[in-house]
Amino acid sequence: MNNNICxxxxxxxxxxxISEVEKEIIDSSLFQRLRRIRQLxxxxxxxPGAQHSRFEHSIGTMHLGGLTGNIILKKTxxxxxxxxxxxxxxxxxxxxxGPFSHLIEEVMTEKHGITHETVTQRVILETEIKDxxxxxxxxxxxxxxxxxxxxxxxPRFMSDIVGGGLSVDIMDYLLRDSYFTGVExxxxxxxxxxxxxxxxxxxxxxxxAALYAFEALMIARYEMFRAVYFHRTVRASELMLIRSISLAxxxxxxxxxxDLNKYLQQNDETTLNLLVNISDDQKELKQSRDLAIxxxxxxxxxxxxxxxxxxxxxxxxxxxxxxxxREDLVRKIAEEANVPPDEVYLDVSTTPSVPLTxxxxxxxxxxxxxxxxxxxxxxxxxxxxxxLIGAISGFFNILRVYTSNxxxxxxxxxxxxxxxxxxxxxxxxx
Numbered sequence: 294m295n296n297n298i299c300x301x302x303x304x305x306x307x308x309x310x311i312s313e314v315e316k317e318i319i320d321s322s323l324f325q326r327l328r329r330i331r332q333l334x335x336x337x338x339x340x341p342g343a344q345h346s347r348f349e350h351s352i353g354t355m356h357l358g359g360l361t362g363n364i365i366l367k368k369t370x371x372x373x374x375x376x377x378x379x380x381x382x383x384x385x386x387x388x389x390x391g392p393f394s395h396l397i398e399e400v401m402t403e404k405h406g407i408t409h410e411t412v413t414q415r416v417i418l419e420t421e422i423k424d425x426x427x428x429x430x431x432x433x434x435x436x437x438x439x440x441x442x443x444x445x446x447x448p449r450f451m452s453d454i455v456g457g458g459l460s461v462d463i464m465d466y467l468l469r470d471s472y473f474t475g476v477e478x479x480x481x482x483x484x485x486x487x488x489x490x491x492x493x494x495x496x497x498x499x500x501x502a503a504l505y506a507f508e509a510l511m512i513a514r515y516e517m518f519r520a521v522y523f524h525r526t527v528r529a530s531e532l533m534l535i536r537s538i539s540l541a542x543x544x545x546x547x548x549x550x551x552d553l554n555k556y557l558q559q560n561d562e563t564t565l566n567l568l569v570n571i572s573d574d575q576k577e578l579k580q581s582r583d584l585a586i587x588x589x590x591x592x593x594x595x596x597x598x599x600x601x602x603x604x605x606x607x608x609x610x611x612x613x614x615x616x617x618x619r620e621d622l623v624r625k626i627a628e629e630a631n632v633p634p635d636e637v638y639l640d641v642s643t644t645p646s647v648p649l650t651x652x653x654x655x656x657x658x659x660x661x662x663x664x665x666x667x668x669x670x671x672x673x674x675x676x677x678x679x680x681l682i683g684a685i686s687g688f689f690n691i692l693r694v695y696t697s698n699x700x701x702x703x704x705x706x707x708x709x710x711x712x713x714x715x716x717x718x719x720x721x722x723x
Contacts, residue, residue, distance in 0.1 A: 296312065296313070297310035297311060297312055298311065298312065298313050298316060299311045299316060301352060303349065303352065303353055303356070304472065305353055305465070305468050305469050305472060306353055306356050306357070309352060309353070309355075309356040312377065312380070313429070314377070314381065314425065314426070314429040314431065315355065315380065315381070315384060317425050317429075318381070318384060318385070318422060318425055319352070319384070321421055321422065321425065323388065323416060323420055323421065323422060323557060324348070324351075324384075324388060324422075325348070326557065326558075326560055327346055327347040327348035327351060327387065327388065327390070328346050328348040329346070329560035329561060329562060329563075330346055330347045330348075330390055330391075330392060330393070330394060330560055330561055331343070331344065331345070331346055331347075331393070331394070331561055332345050332346055332347055332349075332350050332394070332466070332469070332470065332473075333345075333394075333470060333473075333474070333521070333522075333527075334393045334394050334395065334396045334531055334534070334561075335393070335396070335527060335530035335531045335534060335588070336474065336521060336522075336524070336527045338526070338527075338530045338588075338591050338593070339524055339526045339527045339530070340473075340474035340475060340476075340521065340527075342473045342474060342475055343470070343473050343474045344473065345469060345470075345473045347387045347390050347394065349469070350387065350465055350466055350469055351383075351384055351385070351386065351387050351388070352384065353465040353468075353469060354383040354384070354386060354387075354455075354461050354462050354465045354466075355380045355381075355383040355384035356380075356465075357383070357461035357464055357465055357483070357487065358379040358380050358382070358383030358384075358454060358455060358461045359376060359379065359380045359383075360461075360484075360487055361379065361454050361461055361487050361490060362375060362376035362379040362380070362454070363376060364487055364488055364490055365450070365490055365491075365492060368490075368491060368492070369491075369492045371448075371492075375447070375448075375451060377431070378431060378435070378436060378439075378447070378451070379451055379454055379455065381426070381431060381436055382436050382439060382440045382451070382455045383454075383455050383461055383462070385413065385416075385417060385422065385436065385440065386413065386440050386455055386456065386462060387409070387413070388413055388416050388417070388422070389409045389410065389411070389412030389413030389414070389415070389416050390409045390412075390413075391409065391412070391547075391548075391556065391559060392547075392559045392560050392561050392563070392564035392565075393534060393538075393561055393564065394409070395409075396531050396534050396535050396538070397538055397547060397548060397564075399535055400535060400538050400539045400542060400547075400548050401548040401550075403539075403616070404539075404542065404548055405548060405550070407548075407550060410440070410441045411550075412550055412553075412556070413437070413440060413441070414437040414438075414440070414441060415550070415553055416553070416557070417433050417436060417437040417440075418433055418434065418437055419553060420553070420554075420557075432446070434446075435447055439451050439452045439455065440452075440455055440456065441456070442456055442457075442650070442651035442652045442653060448495040449495050449496055449497075449651070450492055450495055450496060450497045452651035452652075453496070453497040453650070453651045454497065455651070456651045457497065457648075457649075457650050457651040457656075458647065458648045458649065458650055458656035458659070459486065459490075459497060459499065459507070459510070459659075460648075460651070461487075463510070463514060463648060464481070464483040464486070464487075464510070467479035467481060467510070467513050467514060467517060468480065468481065468483065470517060470521060471513075471517065474521050476517070476520055476521060478513055478516035478517050478520055478521075479513050479514075479516075479517050480513070481506065481509050481510045481513045482506050482509065483506075483510070485503050485506040486499070486503055486506045486507060486510060488503075489502060489503030489506070491662040491669060491671075493660050493662070493671045496660055497660070498659075498660035498661065498662045498671060499659060499660070499661060499662065500661070500662050500663075500664075501661045501662060501663045504661065504679070507659070508679060508681045508682055511646075511647055511648075511676075511681075511682050511685070512681060512682075512685065514648065515646055515685050515689065518644055518689060519689075522642075522644075523642040523644075523691050525596040525599065525693060526593065526596075528596075528640055528642060528693065528695075529593040529594050529595070529596060529695055530588055530591070530593055532594065532638045532640055532695060533584045533585075533587060533588045533593065533594060533638075534584070534585070534588050536581075536584055536638070537568050537580075537581045537582075537584035537585045537588065538564075538568070538581075540577045540578065540580055540581035540584075541567075541568060541571060541577075541578055541581040541582075544571075544573070544578060545567055545568075545571075547559070547564060547567075565585060565588075565589060568581060568582060568584075568585035569582060569585045569586050569589055570582075571585075580635065594638055594695040594696060594697055595695060595696060595697070595698055595701055596693050596694070596695050597694055597695065597696055597701050597704050597705035597708060598692075598693060598694040598704075598705060598708035598709060598712065599691065599692070599693045599694075600691070600692045600693075600712065600713075601689075601690070601691050602690040602691070602692060603646070603685075603687055603688070603689055603690070604687055604688050604690065619639055619641075620634075622639055622711065623637045623638075623639050625707075625711055626639070626694065626704065626707045626708055626711050627707075629706075629707035629710060629711065630696075630700065630703040630704045630706070630707035631703065632696070632700050632703065632704060636696050636697055636700055636704070637694065637695075637696055637704060638694065638695035638696065639693075639694055640691075640692075640693045640694075640695065641690060641691070641692050641693075642690065642691045642693070643688060643689070643690045644688070644689055645687075645688055645689070646685045646686050646687050646688065646689045647676055647682060647685070647686050656676060657675060657676060657677075658673050658674060658675050658676060659673070659674055659676055660672070660673050660674075661673075661674050692712065694708040694712075
């Protein structure tokens with residue numbers, strides 16, 4: 294591992310020491326652009342302190358990746374170079390994010406089938422980041438693959454650390470997002486978890502003694518989705534921006550990654566500036582401009598209907614991923630309310646209650662290590678058999694309908710007629 298040559302003071306983790314290759318990546322224009330991409334997109338309109346960016350999150354994730362690698366090294370013989378690779382992969386895991394992070398990704402995925410992870414791999418393999426890695430003796434292909442859980446060149450535990458159900462990514466964003474939004478839900482004893490990591494056949498395991506900390510991590514994530522990421526007003530601002538981007542995308546090329554350099558020049562403020570300054574008065578472009586202006590000025594659409602739905606399967610998500618179904622429901626509500634369809638916003642916010650593995654599959658089990666007279670004994674335990682996690686395992690969905698203030702009453706009545714009685718607080722089965 295390279296010697297540390299400088300340090301960064303971080304409000305979450307304290308002093309973070311930086312190696313030469315890390316400093317060169319951080320100082321690159323591609324990484325510096327992450328300063329101008331907020332971690333939580335439009336959440337700052339609801340939580341004013343949420344101004345933090347992908348830049349500091351990436352550095353914090355790198356720090357935790359290094360801590361984890363060093364803990365594993367003390368317990369199991371591994372290649373010391375893996376620790377620097379872990380730090381680099383953790384540092385670069387979000388470098389492909391575009392303006393407004395997951396919001397533009399929603400449009401990009403629907404239109405082009407591309408995610409920020411696709412772009413991340415291209416950045417590592419096609420830009421100056423590749424040159425920096427090569428110059429310091431690191432394989433860009435190996436790092437890009439295990440970031441997205443596809444590597445056959447590196448042990449599986451490395452992908453699990455960067456992007457699995459117990460990943461340093463989750464640990465950093467929960468602590469950081471909780472700190473900057475001012476909510477209490479994301480506070481977890483992550484060092485207890487990291488210090489309890491073990492390896493079993495190249496798979497990440499956790500000492501039984503830290504099981505309570507793992508449960509706390511899963512519950513914190515669940516509560517942060519409820520309180521912050523899927524907050525009804527946060528989603529109101531995000532829905533407006535998603536629609537604005539989608540309406541103007543063909544003209545402005547906001548999700549076009551064919552010219553990677555052009556795509557990577559965008560950030561939150563430049564993109565919003567493009568949207569609010571659209572000069573064309575064509576209907577869709579005017580609508581896009583008006584939505585962007587209202588987003589900027591926090592003149593947001595209102596939630597008139599909400600149901601929280603907790604299912605053990607992925608049925609809700611698979612249904613509402615179908616654009617035709619969503620459009621039919623919007624049309625039905627609009628006709629019932631006697632308003633134009635573009636005055637109705639249907640949102641189904643969905644996430645697995647327990648995070649995915651590094652292979653992007655449901656986290657169904659965890660390997661627990663217990664100490665006995667013969668050393669460590671390993672047992673694979675289903676997460677839904679753990680009392681606290683079993684209660685929340687499955688898929689967490691919130692079905693909501695939004696509209697402008699002037700149409701609140703009629704759209705609320707039409708939504709209740711379409712979906713049944715609304716509930717802002719109770720959890721129902723469907």
